[in-house]
Amino acid sequence: MxxxxxxxxxxxxFDHSFKGHEDLANRFWKVRKSEEPNGLYPLDSGMLEFAKKVLESSFQQSGGSG
Incomplete structure (x- = not known):
């Protein structure tokens, strides 16, 4: 699939970038989703929503609860 x-x-x-630092990854994701200027290459909100849904779906299929 x-x-x-x-x-x-x-x-x-994320594993490569944050080396297991989940808190740092979560903070980055929060900044990435922000619509305020932050020095990151801007991504379309639809693309970010797609990534979120794909990750949630994958987590649920693997037995997670999120």
Whole structure:
């Protein structure tokens, strides 16, 4: 399934970028979703919503509760 591959790629990128520092990853995600200027390359809100849904779906399929 393509969505599970996308979720896997996103998680791999987060693992590589944040090296297990979940709090830092969560803070980054919060800043990334903010509509205020923050020095990050802007992403379309639809793209961010898609990523969120893909990750939630993947987590639920793997037995998580989120």
């Amino acid at each position: 393509k969505n599970s591959k996308i979720a896997e790629d996103i998680m791999c990128l």
